[in-house]
Amino acid sequence: AQIDKMNRDFSSNENAFFLCSMALIIFLMQCGFAFLEAGAVRSKNTTNILIKNLLDSCIAIIGYWAIGYAFGFGKTQNSTVDLFIGSSNFFLSGFNDYPKFFFQYVFAATSATIVSGAVAERCEFATYITYCSVISSIVYPILTHWGWASGGWMKQGIKTGDINTTYLDFAGAGVVHLCGGTISFLAAWMMGPRIGRFQKEGEDPSPEIKGHSVPFAALGGFILMFGFLAFNGGSMADIVQPGEGNIVALAMVNTILCGAFAALTYLLWHYFTHGKWTLLLTINACLAGMVSSCAGCNRMEPWGSVFVGIGSGLIYLALSKIMLRYKIDDPLDAFAVHAGGGGWGLISTCIISHDGIAYGIGDAMAGKGNDRIAQTFAQLGWQLVCLSAIVIWSLLWMGPIFWFLKKINRFRVTVEVETKGLDIYKHGEAAYPLHAYGHGWDDFEQI
Template sequence: MEQLQQGSDVFFLLMGAILVFAMHGGFAFLEVGTVRHFSQVNALVKIMVDFAISTVAYFFIGFWISYGITFLVSASALTGGAEGFGPQGLTLVKFFFLCTFAAAIPAIVSGGIAERARFVPQCAATALLVGFAYPLIEGTVWNNNFGLQDTLFESMLGANFHDFAGSIVVHAFGGWAALGAILRLGPRRGRYDHPGVSGTPPSSIPWLAMGSWMLCIGWFGFNVMSAQSVAAISGLVAMNSLMAMAGGILAALIVGRNDPGFVHNGALAGLVAVCAGSDVMHPVGSLVTGAIAGFIFVQFFQLATQRWKIDDVLGVWPLHGLCGLWGGLACGIFGTEALGGIGGVTFASQFVGSLLGSAYGLVAGLIVYTLVDLIFGFRMSDEEQRRGADLTIHNISANPELDVRTGRI
């Protein structure tokens, strides 16, 4: 029976890892549908290459920083023959699962800096974020590194900072790091040259919608399987994720006046926000959390891109940064017993932890992308942007046969 339980945990976590891995296809197609046609190939290549770089950086450095475990031992030790490694390769599938979370950081950033970022600097930044910056917050929150959960949150604020599936650790960190990259990079060529210009149209609503659907489906692995064992599974997490998604969709539909881009991102906004408290909230609280997240995304995307002139192509700062921040706070509101939640959380702890995590993401993003800019030069030239990232970086477009026939290449 013990071996069956161990094998069940390995299989459970492996299925979770595969579901979250599939979400990276969602990141890719969401960006493909949102960017202009001459940047679609670049969007696809970036997400795949970023995942590979993230895997290597997290394998050699990041996982060790977060959890103190190195994989530079024998294969027999890796599969449970040494201290720190679970039986039947449990620690290995845990790495795979958490690696897909880590790789979400550059995938989030990718959408914000699309169409004007050079490729090599972005790859270097991915290695720095996933290898060094992200593991520090991951280990602090999920492994009690540095003792902050005990000394700051538990002792002074009444409860550990609670982030079940990463509203702050993954999404807020990634969204605020993306803002640092966006501010360093500046807007695309011609984006704000003419007063009254509100934006550039997406290249494909169907591809955008496909990306959103892939992310929504994979998110149930992201949230539910954050339990990391069969014994800890809770149907409440699935229900709360579903209700938050619905709330985000409906709010974005109303506030965004039926805009399909807002509707499909509204689903993601709700799911981002519910990650932190999906295991402690009541479904009604999750519905409200998701609805507020949908409102936040639409309103702040418009404010950022139109009034504040922040050229965030996919709206990753409002979607992940702000909705993730809201999710951390919402856990401290709707997770309390007074509002139907399971309890074990305090608003003070969630408030401080959410602000600290978001601020750390912004500082990390500014440092990392300033560094790669100084070393490599981060921004494509105006002529390279005019030609498009596909031809400039990859020497091929999304429809090469058509380009050959028309003489474009």
């Protein structure tokens, strides 16, 4: 009895400590997104993008505390309702599993923050506040209920005879990144490109709109890589059962491997086609690789990361080209990174992870029979159903909202504000006030 009690106390404290420390680092990803995006916009819109990322954390904690967690993980008596939504613990009433709440909150904040890159340099503040609130309090939480709560319909999957499917998404490739990436696409498409981004027919090609600070973008990239390791490792959410610590480390190793293979794939492709070693796009490719590892980093041998990583580098490449072809202006490639990486993660985990299609085919080729092949393809099928559901759900919510905001003229800033920059007009704060520079030491030779 003493042992059991000690085991119980130890386990709950250990998990609390684990969740809190990983959540802390994931929280810092807000800083990472802020600087990745700040570096990628022009100096005249820097304050604007920074405040958006700051407020993500603030709005998300309030929304997720009030209703988000309840929708996501609140207990529901009726099992049919429970397939779709949680319905208790609003304002955390009757609730005290704070480590879980805190961990889930930092994920909710992440899902909202992805979108700000896609609408950078032209989005109205009202629109931002609206989508941020809706995503972190409603859209994302309900998706997590579907995919991660024990009663959710995606999690339940189909169980019939030899077939036993579920939603495979360890760390949110689907519910976080595909959701955020899909909404990014929708927002970038409905908002239209930045002024001057694409030439009209017959015009000379417009010069690319470059961001104002490569170092800031790199800073954001480094912090996001740091954060992703905690994001994926921490998704274990438990580190007391035998072998769990090992899985946490495996998840981290696969995360960095996927990122590395995606980054090098893109870098080499770019070098051989353009003759330049691009930093900014390599960072994006690396992040796409890490996103794609979210789905299966806990159930994949490190060699599987070669496949997942290279694949995500290529998908990032393809999607970012397609966006340009169709003149959809996504300044941060949020769609290509998060929807591309996330979608590929959901699919590839059905192929290369333990019990995936590759293992099924391997068994068949080794003469161990075809039994697992049906199961593995059924799993892939179910995963595609879930993938589609995530995309449709995201579009169904945000489409009308964006349409309405456009209707009431609160979707995009005016031409004058966009041309002259949002910082001074909207925030009264230039990122680099001219008066604050310079000094008077003319007599020092070297300054």
